[in-house]
Amino acid sequence: MIAFFTDWGNDSYYVGVCKGVMKSINRKAEIIDVLHDTKKFDPKVNAHILYRFSRDFPEGTIFLCVIDAGVGSNRKPIIMKTKERNFYFIAPDNGLLTLVAENYGVEKVVEISNEKYYFRKNYSTTFHGRDIFSPAAAYLSKGIPMEEFGEELDTLNLFRYKKAEIINDSIEGEMVFFDTFGNIQTNIPVELGDTIFKKDDTVEIHFEGKVVKAYYERIFNDVLPGELLIHPESSGYLEIAVNQGNAKEYIGVDSEGVEFILRKENS
Template identity: 80%
Template structure:
């Protein structure tokens, strides 16, 4: 199975071409389009998304992940084979694999440079998704050993981020992305929230020299329409949301990477 993830959008032919390339190489391969409408050019935001959806895929999945603003530059095309779950990640080495490397561990890293497995010998400098990444994923799905695709390397590029932690009676973390409803996704595991807070607690959210208040709840309807809440979302992290509204708009946020502090309101 190949899980296909890009920032190309669904209104272009690029996704279809790459699927045709993969089917040309392995007509029986199953390809799942996970997401193609995501924040463009941003490996950090999409590293969090990749990590979250990877958890629900079966062992042995090949993740073809092309968020690649540096296409054609000296950034490496790579394959990461994980220690746990036997996952394969085919991607540019631009930080996109930071979180999956931390979560699943690295069994082997390969820099892709064996042109025998490229789709075209005269490959495009701007469409490595078609000419390099897609054929490599397809050949992997046919059982070609990872060592065939290039030389082993010792490290990859990793980005820095604010690790979630409890400090005194507060939790510190980071806003990592916004979903299509305007819900604010954080990197704070839900179990940290449940360590300090209980249902119906009033929570202060500190961010960018601002403070707002929300209720610590389980589902959207625990608060009235238009009210702000914090709750564990489906991937096991804390989400800041508005019942039938946009938390992103309410908090007037434009960018990810904003550090946040959650603390219980003192009555």
């Protein structure tokens, strides 16, 4: 199975062409389009999204991940195999694999440099998704060993981020991405939140010199329409949301990566 993830959108032919390339190499390949409308050019935001959806795929899945603002530069096209779940991630080495590498462990990384497994010898400098990454996924799905694609690498580019942690009676974390409803996805695991807060607590959200209050709940309907809440998101992290509204607009946050503190009111 090949799980396909890009920032190309669905209003161009890029996704379809890459699927055609993969099918020309392996007609039996099962290709699942996970997401193509995501924040463009941003490996950090998409690293969090990649980790969350990857957990719902079966062992041995090949993830074809093309978030590649540096296409044609000296960043390396790579294949990474994980220690847990036997996942394969095909991606540019630009930090996109940070979260999956940390959470699953890295068994091996190779550079995709063997042109035998490229789509064409005179490959495009701007469309490695078609000419390098997609063929690698297809050949890998046919059982070609990782070692055939190029030399093993000793290092992997990883980015730094604010890891969720409890400090005194507060939780510090990061707003990692926004969904289509304007819900704010955080990197705070639900179990961490539940160690400090209980249902119906009023929680202060401290960020960028501002403080807003929300209710600590389980479902949207635990609060009235238009009210702010913090609740478990389906992938196991805390989400800041507005019942039938847009939390991003409600609290006035402009970009991902904002660090924040959760603190019980009057604590």
